[in-house]
Amino acid sequence: MFIDTFYISFFNRFKKGFKKKAVLLAQVYITFLELSLVLLLVSFFAAFANQMKIDLMSQTKAIVLLIILAIGIWFKNWLKFTGKKRNVLNASKKRKDEPLWKLILVPIVCLILTFVFVKSIY
Template identity: 45%
Template sequence: MSTFDALFFHFFQYYKSKKSKKTNSIATFYLTLLQSSLLLLLGVFFAGFFKQMHVQTMSSVKAWTLFGLVVIFLYFKNWIQYSGKKRKVLNAKVLKNRKLHYNIWLLWLLPVVILGLTYVLYQAT
């Protein structure tokens, strides 16, 4: 089980008692937000690196379009992966092995910190 699976199931377990009908949507949204913010951080890093190396790879419009398409792909991948039988099997494994102990506020703060770091890196380039 990957780190993203563990984070998904932590959100799933936390919100299951509070918002039972929207639990899967909230967990999928969080996972997509986290993955897309990490992808944005990587993209800004490599854009700055290529700019320093004077390598012209693609225009910024094409890069933002590619980022948008990848985010849409990530959302649908997560939606398909965590809405079916695989989610039930992995959820049973998580519940059987251990209870996850993460602070939910720190997990919600993680994408915000990553986006802040991305902004700082973007300003540095």
């Protein structure tokens, strides 16, 4: 899965400079990446529902749901990438580190597209 590849690429890139903080930085990065992908999907479906004149839920309920989802994603990443899974990913021979520009550009593009979809709603 590309999330694992992005995580281990980010971790290996910053492991030399930050040593003990690299695990936390990689976890924050991968959580931010997953949340930007979720926001992109949510904004797409919200824009689609708005075009179809479907009222799904209020804005307050959507924000609360996204906060709960963010906490769940953080917890999932904390469980997934601490310990044995990270060591297995780091030791795999087939691993290909992603370039830094791709690591930075993917979340930014997701957020820009999210902004475009949200602007189409209002």
